[in-house]
Amino acid sequence: MAQNLVEKIVQKYSSGYPEGYMVKSGDYVMIHPKHVMTHDNTGAVIPKFKETGATKLANPRQVVNTLDHNIQDTTEKNLEKYRKIEEFSRGMGADFYPAGRGIGHQIMIEEGYAFPGALAVASDSHSNMYGGMGCLGTPVVRTDAAAIWATGKTWWQIPPVAKVVLSGKLPTGVTGKDLIITLCGYFSKDEVLNHAVEFSGDGVQYLTIDQRLAIANMTTEWGALVGLFPVDDETIDWLTDRAEFVKKRGLQGVNSDVDATGGIHPRINEKTIASLKAGMSDLKADEDAFYGKEIKIDLGAIEPAVSGPNGVKVWNKVSTLIDKKIKIDKAYLVSCVNSRVEDIAEAASVLKGNKIADGVKFYVAAASSEVQAESERRGDWEILLDAGAVPLPPGCGPCIGLGTGLLEAGETGISATNRNFKGRMGSPDSFAYLASPAVVAQSAISGFIDGRTSKPQNLGTSEPFSITVNSSKIVADGSSLIPIIEGFPGVIEGEIIFCHQDNLNTDGIYPGKYTYQDDITPEGQAAVAMENYDPEFQKLAGFGDVIVGGFNFGTGSSREQAATALKYRGISVLIAGSFSETYKRNAINNGFLTIEVPELVSELKVKYGSENRVLNRD
Numbered sequence: 001m002a003q004n005l006v007e008k009i010v011q012k013y014s015s016g017y018p019e020g021y022m023v024k025s026g027d028y029v030m031i032h033p034k035h036v037m038t039h040d041n042t043g044a045v046i047p048k049f050k051e052t053g054a055t056k057l058a059n060p061r062q063v064v065n066t067l068d069h070n071i072q073d074t075t076e077k078n079l080e081k082y083r084k085i086e087e088f089s090r091g092m093g094a095d096f097y098p099a100g101r102g103i104g105h106q107i108m109i110e111e112g113y114a115f116p117g118a119l120a121v122a123s124d125s126h127s128n129m130y131g132g133m134g135c136l137g138t139p140v141v142r143t144d145a146a147a148i149w150a151t152g153k154t155w156w157q158i159p160p161v162a163k164v165v166l167s168g169k170l171p172t173g174v175t176g177k178d179l180i181i182t183l184c185g186y187f188s189k190d191e192v193l194n195h196a197v198e199f200s201g202d203g204v205q206y207l208t209i210d211q212r213l214a215i216a217n218m219t220t221e222w223g224a225l226v227g228l229f230p231v232d233d234e235t236i237d238w239l240t241d242r243a244e245f246v247k248k249r250g251l252q253g254v255n256s257d258v259d260a261t262g263g264i265h266p267r268i269n270e271k272t273i274a275s276l277k278a279g280m281s282d283l284k285a286d287e288d289a290f291y292g293k294e295i296k297i298d299l300g301a302i303e304p305a306v307s308g309p310n311g312v313k314v315w316n317k318v319s320t321l322i323d324k325k326i327k328i329d330k331a332y333l334v335s336c337v338n339s340r341v342e343d344i345a346e347a348a349s350v351l352k353g354n355k356i357a358d359g360v361k362f363y364v365a366a367a368s369s370e371v372q373a374e375s376e377r378r379g380d381w382e383i384l385l386d387a388g389a390v391p392l393p394p395g396c397g398p399c400i401g402l403g404t405g406l407l408e409a410g411e412t413g414i415s416a417t418n419r420n421f422k423g424r425m426g427s428p429d430s431f432a433y434l435a436s437p438a439v440v441a442q443s444a445i446s447g448f449i450d451g452r453t454s455k456p457q458n459l460g461t462s463e464p465f466s467i468t469v470n471s472s473k474i475v476a477d478g479s480s481l482i483p484i485i486e487g488f489p490g491v492i493e494g495e496i497i498f499c500h501q502d503n504l505n506t507d508g509i510y511p512g513k514y515t516y517q518d519d520i521t522p523e524g525q526a527a528v529a530m531e532n533y534d535p536e537f538q539k540l541a542g543f544g545d546v547i548v549g550g551f552n553f554g555t556g557s558s559r560e561q562a563a564t565a566l567k568y569r570g571i572s573v574l575i576a577g578s579f580s581e582t583y584k585r586n587a588i589n590n591g592f593l594t595i596e597v598p599e600l601v602s603e604l605k606v607k608y609g610s611e612n613r614v615l616n617r618d
Contacts, residue, residue: 002286005228006161006196009136009283013119015153023158025196025292031156035062035113036140036148037122039104040069041559042085043518045123045145054150060093063149064113066104067097070516071395072403081518102368102394105129105336108137109213110242110370112267116231116276117283121148125558125582126336126418128220132213133238134231134283138196139220139558139582143589159225159581162195162293166203168300173454175346176211177338177416177436180218181305183297185315186465187222191293193552194581196226198285203299204230209238210342217337218418221312223552225581231283236273243268294468300457301464306449308433309412310422313503318439318451326433330407331362331444332415332425333384333437334392335399339367341374343416343437348380350441350452356388357447363405365392387445400557401425401512407432414449416440421507421556423532492593494546494572499533500601500610504549505556506583508533510565512557520561522568529565543570548597548604550576554583563587577601 001022003011011022014029023029038045042065057063067082082099089096097107105126108114114130120137121127123145130137144154170179197219199212207215212229219227229235247263304318333339333347344366356362364384366372372394375381385391390405397403399417407413407426413433415425420432435443439451456464501508511532514520530537547566553576554562563586566574574587577598587594 002288002290004161004163004285004289004291005198005230005283006136006226007158007289008285009117009119010156010158014156025158025160025290028155028157030153031119031121032153033062033121033148034115034118035064035108035120036145037064037066037104037108037113037120037124037127038142038145039066039122039124040085040516041123041142042089043081043516045142045149046085046088048143048146049149052146052150057092057094057149058152061095062152063089063092063094064104064108065089065094065096066101066107067099068103069396069400070402071099071393072397099395100369100393102366102370103336103339103396105217106340106367106371109133110368112242112265112272115267115272116235116239117279123558125220125556126217128224128227129213129217129336131216131219131226131228132209134229134235136226136228137216138226141558141582141586141589142560144585159194159196160292161290162192162197162224162295163291164197164199164295164297165201166199166207166297166299167201168203168298168457169206170299170302171454171457173438173452174302174304175436175438176207176214177218178305179297179299179302180215180222181307181312181315181434182302184218184222184312185305185307187295187467188313188315190223190552190578191295191467192219193223193578195224195292196228197222197224198291199227199229200285203297205232205234206299207234208342209234210340213340214337214343218312221418223555223580231276231280236277239268239273239276243270243273290470292470294470296466298464303454303456304436304439304451306414306433306435306439308420309431310420311503312420312434318435318449319453321449322451322453325448327412327448328360328414328443329411330405330413331356331360331440332364332398332405332413332417333389333440334363334365334397334415335417336367336396337418338416338437339365339371341371341378341380344371344375344384345378345380347437347441348383350438351387351389351445352383354387354445356444360444360447361405362387362389362444363392363398364389365397366394369394398425400515402516414440414443419556421505424507424512428532492546492573494544495542496604497537497541497545497547498604498608499547499549500605500608501533502550502577503552503555504533506554506559506562507556509554509562510559512559515557515559515561522564525561525565526568526570529569541569541571544572545570546573546575547571548575548601550601550605550610551578551598552580553578554580554586556580558582558586560586560590563592564590567592575600
């Protein structure tokens, strides 16, 4: 049977099927990831791990722990949490990277854990980013991470796979960030929801690894579970340069797993690169592989773009916004999507010789300490600071609504981050836009949303963006319904609370500012449920109620509290038109029942409408 690249990689890193069986989309398998990364949420994974009864990691070399989300918090409480995480990691023999080393996803790339052709996971929704290196990256939830620590594996259903064919080249001044913002905005009707996305076509060769990482990272916001690029000469060149960089500078890893004398990296070296090159023929989709959807993109038609406010599916070309002079108060060049060397250089080219506008604060943080050091060596970091930028340590910070520089009520910000959900970067009464580093930098100078415009260079196609839906080759077997497990209630009754919004994100359900309070009680979680969406929820909800949500319920961050907070609030069952796969996984793993009934959701929308955010009780 022909397989696409996603299926081929899963075949290599999974079990649970008969010998000789070829896995395909829709199959439930046990995946054995090459690596699993957890960050600040390691503190919440540890007790779940201990609850399994395990006393040691199944494979210490599989586990990577980083500290990156709340590193600006130097209170004794947070420092004690960090100390406990480090003590556990080192005691268990896991690879550990302390606060200040960088964002976990960037470390996974720099340190070769997300190696081309491998499968790597993390308890964070932006694990998709590893696909920029040709590594199948996908998010897991905290209970999954604990299971992997204890057993080396967890369950996964192989998603449907969509192919995005890129042709031509991006015009000068247009970046990978502009491409993914355009994809999120143009194909905004859940076309790739809960899909794995494979990028292909002759246009891929013109995208740098930094651009691929940014695109793969934000396939999460597009609704996908995987964003996978092919392994090609660009990938090999990046690895070769990285191995040489380590060798020349004699870098020593945090765990002394890099030989400081010879500078030989344990995962990125001549031997591993040679092995990868020898096996590249196996890292290609079969010619007749099946894809549920095929999207074609003429890269020459992409322009600098902005998403927002307060949603990645609200999309505008920069050229249409300049004359509106949308005033900004804050600008950001931070996060795992666009704070690498190439991104900082892009912003520096705009800022050189200029100053940040009066009344605007521009916050910058490199994706890692290595990125900052290299940007300093090149002189780009100094250009940012000379222009008036406020430096922050390498980490997540304002992207997740933590630390310095959050948006206050009434303020407008433009950010090179990946997510601009209502209330995520500060006050729910603020307005957040997303853009490329160049657009963010120019906006910081101008004091309003601004940027270089680029004339589209259409390559001659009549329609630069198109999508085709293919009929599945898999025929349903007509199996009977699975019987209900003895003791499980056959009927659940309760008053309905209708929450009509489609794409309701986890920041709306459970605000990010509470996410890393590991000692928050179930009652505490329940008390802040839906706080960013509708504060009236707490007055409206009763024990045993049934929530009916919209479509793609629970999109966004992978925080499991967005499921457990509703469970602890006494919600008996959660019904939606469809769910984010990660949200559904969190709910199932925590014993919170979710059911998809799109017909009911559509009927309630007709009855109650969907123009405002107010919850309705029926």
